[in-house]
Amino acid sequence: MSDRHPRAIHPVPYHSQWASPELVEEIVEGALDAAQDPLWREYGAQTPEEYAWWSWRLCGVACLRMALEYWQGSAPTPMELAEECLAAGAYVRRDDGLDGLIYAPFAAYAHERWGLKAAARPHLPMAEIPRLIASGNLLMLSVHPSIRELAPAPERRGGHLVLAVGVTEDALVLHNPSGFQGRRSQEFVHVRWADLDRFYAGRGVVMGPGTGRPGA
Template sequence: MTHQRAEIIHPVPYHSQWASPELVPAIVTGTLSAAEDPRWPEYGAASATEYAWWARQLCGVACLRMALEHWRGSAPTAMALAADCVEAGAYVRRGDRLDGLIYAPFASYVRTRWGLEAQSRPDLPIAAIPELIGSGRLLMLSVDPGVRELGPDPRRRGGHLVLAVGTTEEAVVLHNPSGFPGGSQEFARVPWHELGRFYAGRGVVLGPPS
């Protein structure tokens, strides 16, 4: 395919959208409640219940934390960033439902608050990914959560955000906030020919401070 090229992988730190990356398989399969995650205080939540409600929805915040650590050396807690995103209109809470991540206000917030390059891309084709990664950017891509296991029948394209941190001739390299340890969590390689089954063709392009 014309978008394949030499390997470029950026050394980006990894964050799960839960406090304990090793517990993700148990949490997402329902064998463990997120409220039982012993590291929940690290999230910045006021209670285990608050943590459990937010953590399942903050894949985008996890991606931002990775980018901030990569370019700025540190990142606030997930709950601090979530509160910022609510104030910026990137998340809208409606009772027990959270709408978002809404790309345009999120990108504006990232530019204004953190000084990073951030561009909402409602149309971000697979063919553009290698060039953007090659120019030093990181890409928040909307994919089906099933990308972590490359299952045969994704429910839809999109709905979950992952961070593209590299490309090779054969694959895009992802940090997946809901990935499983030892395989699909960090520097996970998703073959180009598989990506289109999961990817919605949209996302947010992040770049270093100007």
């Protein structure tokens, strides 16, 4: 078991997909409208309503911001990255909805714009995860959002992106952009391998620091 799951935890900074991490639980559970988040301007949005609409949808952007801050020391606002991802085809606006994150154009964007190594993995077996993380990569993984509470019977796998930042013999270590503060479900969350199986959709994006220079 220890050979399959080497211990490696990368000291990646955490970002929530909402501007105020301490308010995520109230927002997700409907006790607070996201437009009432007092830090909405820090998102780069023009209005509270724009912030509220996007904040529910940018788990992937939150993961990218964490990776950029870890490897490059800083990251743009969520709205700046969202607009770039739209232009790159990683998100597609449809009426009042949003398609994405679409892995292949996102990986191309992350490489071309930010100089990261990035590979879309529509099939990413759990067995490969420990080796990839121990090799210095960060993984954006598709899981069901109820992973934040380790729901005993999620309705499906996938639908939400988290950033895998470490592995131990017993668990995957992740940053969850929609995790709840104070319940140990936001940063450096340890999810046992046996629990991960019922949430993980078997796909994601592998990111590495790369050697290229970021785009202008």
